[in-house]
Amino acid sequence: MAASVASAIRSALLTADPRAKAMAARAVARDWRLGRLGFAFDAEMPDRPARPERPELLLPKHMPKRRKGGSERGRIALWHALAHIEFVAIDLALDMAGRFGAGMERGFVGDFLAVAADEAMHFALIERRLRTLGSHYGALPAHDGLWDAALETRHDVAARLAIVPMVLEARGLDVTPAMIERLRAMGDEPGVRLLERILDDEINHVRIGANHFTAVCASRGEEVNETWNLLITRHFRAGLKGPFNDSARAAAGLPRPTEHALA
Structure with missing residues (x-):
């Protein structure tokens, strides 16, 4: 019997390592597209997805201000912020498919799993860009308010x-x-x-x-x-x-x- 799409999504959401999460999201989308996952919702979505130890997550009011100049430090801060947005976006798309898919049609699930795969690709590309600048995702603190919309x-x-x-x-x-x-x-x-x-x-x-x-x-x-x-x-x-x-x-x-x- 094929694994359920809900259990596969839950597993990806509970993957903390950033690269592993990105790979898991792309794998769920691929397995769904190839018919390897059943249209079944037998697993609950977590209230909060797993997160790595780094970056340190701060409340928005405690986030350091990014400088608008073209310094190397400013560029790294910009790309790091974008990497975090894309990382959380993976989970937002996965949760959309897993939490609401049972009450929607198959196309809804497929659409948001495809979005999750795109966000995973974006994260990987930005993380690679960070490394060309001598940094990496997790090197700076990040915004902890992005998941609030999902809870709300x-x-x-x-x-x-x-x-x-x-x-x-x-x-x-x-x-x-x-x-x-x-x-x-x-x-x-x-x-x-x-x-x-x-x-x-x-x-x-x-x-x-x-x-x-x-x-x-x-x-x-x-x-x-x-x-x-x-x-x-x-x-x-x-x-x-x-x-x-x-x-x-x-x-x-x-x-x-x-x-x-x-x-």
């Missing part, structure tokens, strides 16, 4: 879709172009190409989230824009902060935020 929305797939892909990942669409220009100004063309590749993938990830959110709203007889903005005010009380990358957001199929959803 663990009860409802619509809330999870509204906040994780359609707010948190969508924020990457807004800020990445400026980072690309910053790296280009420093002459970091390999870094520019890497972030351009990640940006293209993230537009697709946000589109996947928006499409499934639209489907959930349709099944519940709810209006998409109104429901999204309501869920933001309920579960993302910090509010959305501009400026927004309107063209990337439109390409991803995002609704427009209302005044009540803005910071």
Whole structure:
């Protein structure tokens, strides 16, 4: 009998070593795609995934400020922060598939396992970039607030879709172009190409989230824009902060935020 997709996802979530987690996420996505995992949800998802001993995780208010200059130290801090975002994004995508897949169709599970595999690839590429700069993931402290959205929305797939892909990942669409220009100004063309590749993938990830959110709203007889903005005010009380990358957001199929959803 084939192993269940839920048990495979749970195992990946409980893998602490960063490289091993990335490999486990890609393996789950591959095994699902090849029909090696059963569409069964016989294993509970952990409230929190396993984490390595390093990086030290700090509350957002305790995180050191990153310098905006082009120093080597500043570049390392930038790439380390991006590595941590991608590392947590692996778990967010895995948890989406494992926690909510039983109430959704097979395509939902496949979509978010594919997202998890992409995030694992992004993490591996950024970690490699860190090593070319003489550093590694875990060398600096990291933000401990990124999993809060998963805990806040663990009860409802619509809330999870509204906040994780359609707010948190969508924020990457807004800020990445400026980072690309910053790296280009420093002459970091390999870094520019890497972030351009990640940006293209993230537009697709946000589109996947928006499409499934639209489907959930349709099944519940709810209006998409109104429901999204309501869920933001309920579960993302910090509010959305501009400026927004309107063209990337439109390409991803995002609704427009209302005044009540803005910071």
